[in-house]
Structure formats: C-alpha cells, structure tokens
Amino acid sequence: MAWDTWWALVLGFTLSGAVEAFVSEDRMTGALGGDGWREVGLGALLGAASSSCSYSAVGTTKTLFKKGGSGVATLGAFMFASTDLVVELGLVIWVLLGWQFVVGEYLGGVVAVAVLALLFRHVVPAEWVESAREHVRATDRTACPTCDVTVDPTDEDAVSMETATGLEHFCCGGCRRVFEARETGSDDARLRDRLATRDGWESAFRAAMKDWEMVWRDVALGFVIAGLVGGFVPDAWWTALVPGGSGLAGVTLATAVAIGIGVATFMCSVGNVPFALVLWQNGLPFGAVLSFVYADLLIPPLVRIYRQYYGARMAAALTAALAVAALVAGVTVHYVATGVGFVPPAGEVGGTVPSGYTTALNLLLTPVFAVQVAVTYGTDAVRRRTAATLDRVDSSVRRSVRLTGAVLAVGAAVVAAAIGTAVDAVAEHRSERTDDRRRWRDRAVRAVGTAASAGKRGERALAAANRAVIDRIDSAETGRSAPAADASTADQTGGTAPGSTAETADDGDSAADTDERSSDPTS
Helix, strand or coil: CHHHHHHHHHHHHHHHHHHHHHCCHHHHHHHCCCCCHHHHHHHHHHHHCCCCCHHHHHHHHHHHHHCCCCCHHHHHHHHHHHHHCCHHHHHHHHHHCCHHHHHHHHHHHHHHHHHHHHHHHHCCCHHHHHHHHHHHHHHCCCECCCCCCECCCCCCCCEEEEECCEEEEECCHHHHHHHHHHHHCCCHHHHHHHHCCHHHHHHHHHHHHHHHHHHHHHHHHHHHHHHHHHHHCCHHHHHHHCCCCCHHHHHHHHHHHHHHHHHHHCCCHHHHHHHHHHHHHCCCCHHHHHHHHHHHHHCHHHHHHHHHHHCHHHHHHHHHHHHHHHHHHHHHHHHHHHHHCCCCCCCCCCCCCCHHHHHHHHHHHHHHHHHHHHHHHCHHHHHHHHHHHHHHHHHHHHHHHHHHHHHHHHHHHHHHHHHHHHHHHHHHHCCCCHHHHHHHHHHHHHHHHHHHHHHHHHHHHHHHHHHHHHHHHHHHHHCCHHHHHHHHHHHHCCCCCCCCHHHHHHCCCCHHHHHHHHCCCCC
C-alpha cells in the first residue's frame, strides 16, 4: 500500500503546499465573511485546495474564524473540506479503493458541508458563535501563525517578524517563509509574479514539507495497523463487529459503528484510508466506509482542541454537528450510489494503478520530494540529520544485540543445566563413570560460549559498517567547512550568507543537531 500510494501523497502535498504558499489568509477571510451559500461554496473550495492535515486544518480554521470569518463558512465548510475533500485524499482513495469511492467521497463531502451549513444557520444560535469568537480572541495563546504550534518567544529556535498586524512569532524559519509568501501574494499581479519565481516555489515546497511533518506518522501508522489487522484479525471477529441486517436501520447502524471506529483510530483522513480498505474487504457497507474516513475530525485530541479554542459549549455543538454530518452523508451516498449502480461488489477493490504506471509515477515524483527536502532543510542539515539518525540506529541495534545475546545466553545456560542434570541422573542411574557424566555438560557450556562469541562478532560488524558510513559523510562535508566558517562569521556580524548553515538553521534546525552529529557513535 505504501508503494502504491507514494506518488499520490507527494503530488497531493505539493499541490496543497502551492495553494497554502500563494493564497493569503486575509484574502480567504474576506471571502468567508458571510453566511450565505456563496460563502459556504467558497469555504469548501478553499478548504479542498489546502492542507489535508487535521491539526493544521483546525488551526487555520481558528485563525480565519478569529479574524472575522463566519461560523458557517469556516467551522462548517472550510474545516471539513480541508481534511476530507483534499486532492491527496482523493488520489489515495482512488489508488487503494477505486474510482467509485472517490466519487462517493466527494459526493458525500458535498452532502456533509450542506448539513453543517444548515445546522450552523438554523440550529446553532448566533450568540454561541459570537461567544466562541470572543473566547478565541481572549484565550488565544502565542502560536505560530502558519501551523498554529505553540511558540515560546524566548526559545532560541523561535523566529520573530514585524507584520502589518504586529509582531508575530514563528516556530521555525520555514513557517516564516510560508507566511511571507501568503502575505506578499495578496495582490493578483504580485501573485502571478511569484508563480514564476524561484522564491515562490521554494515557499511552496516548504509548505508541502510542513504538511509532511504533521501527517507522516499518521500515514505510516495507518499502513502498519491496516497490514496487521488485515493479516491477523480473524474473519469471525469482523462478522461480530460489523452489524448485520439490511434496510435503512441496518445501514444507519453500520455507519454509526464505522464512525465510532474512526474516532478510536486517532488518525487523520489520509491515514484512515488503508484501514478503510480493510473495513470494506470485511463487510462494511459502501457509505459506512466513507463515514469512517469523515470521522477524522471527531478524534478525542481534536475535540479537546475545540474546547480550548471555542469553549465547552461550542465544542460540544461543533462535535455533534460533525458527527451528524458524517452519518447523514454516509447513509445518503450509500443509497444514491446503490440506486445509480456504481457500488462495486462487496469487498472488491480495483483501484490500484497498474504496476508499470505506479513505478513510473514513483520514479517521477520521488526526485520532487527530494528537492523539497533539500530546499526546506538544506543539504548540510540533511547530512547532519542522517548522521544523527545513523548514530541512534547504531545505538539501538547494539542494545538490541546485547539484550538478545543476554537472553539467548541465559536461555542456553538454563537448557544446558537442565540437560546436564538429566544426563547426570541417567548416568548415575546406570552407574556410568564421572567423566562421562561431565562430558555432556561441558559440550553445552561450550555451545553457550560459541553463541556469545558469534553475537560479539556481529556487534563489531555492525559498528564497523556504521563507522564507514559516518566517515563517508565526514569526508563529503570536509570540502564545505570553509563556507560554513564564512557563514559563522557573517552571523556574528549580523548577516547571513546565502546557502550557508546559518540560513539552514533559520529553517528550523537547532543546535541539538550539531551536538548529535559530533557525538562518537561507538562510545
């Protein structure tokens, strides 16, 4: 699944990073100020073009809402669309589940946005919305305006910049550059100019990597959980878990169960797709699978964030509205798709791109990802982080080898003692000589010694391999020491040399990387 979806993830995050870098929040706020259907549609379109990370979407929604965006267009349309209608989610669904699920996903998203709009316009009181806005403005902490991560202005890694609205504090240089790209792109002519410049696309690449940093753990965990569940959970368990029965009541109950499973996964929408494949292959109805993906905005950590941002009352209303929207959307799409006739046979998936195309797309887009990494962190930082990672892996492998060797040695000693005791008992019973009784025990002890010696040799081989890689990295960096020294001098005089390590540090690297890099991996 990871191989099949790699190109889709890279392409989707690249597109969303470009939108995030070139479209300013002020322009979005101005477009989402009303509560009409036009603003709802714009909120859904802007959300679908932005980040797919649930946490990032919630943070951006809070900023738009605090600046004056309506509850209907921001808390309803924008936040839902920015996680469940994004391009990369559709691509991953197409690859793993098929085009039918992509159509259902976007059709259900339209239904869910409409339900949220109706609830915010006719059920949630306007006084609650304004009270939530005042709560945000009164309790808003110092946060990075790009990714909404809490920022300590006194932290040496924090980056500050004077803006039109006052002094802003950023968690890293990459977020500052994304913010600058947004603000300077407010004019249409300026935006067209930036689309044709290297600086503009560097900001877009940094925005894409920011999304990767937020979601890669969820995506990786989704693949691991889906693989383990699909490989080891018996079919009988799924039969007991997935409600049976047909008709509206059966589909509604199955959809509600799917939403509950989605809440328990604690993962983002893209990370839920591999598990959605497992649920579909084990009998979950078509619409229920889609509602499972929609439940990413209902996981407990996000509900806790809603309470922090908007207060307990509005958090409860928002959570209930999202749950109702996911349920109604799943049931509605299930019957619409069944009536039209494009629901695939139960458990059947046919969305995987042919292997030749998958290989070609992965080969085409992997260099794009490599460029994004190099632009965001710098080649020097990548080398340092690679060396630090190798150090950590080397230490972990050594600990594992020692622990495994110790366990094996103790186990072998216990087995040898048991065998020796049994042999002694048999020999004594047969009145054999003392030398014969000890011979078997000596062989067992020598076997333990041989195993311990082999483990030691394996540890030395691993250390030598790690040292060879570290030495190669050191030799590659030797030629760059002079530019690094120039950059250090420029930093002392208040300047920053282009492409230097000082600029790399501005993009979020800390002095801890250098400390890790300088440590002796064999100590």
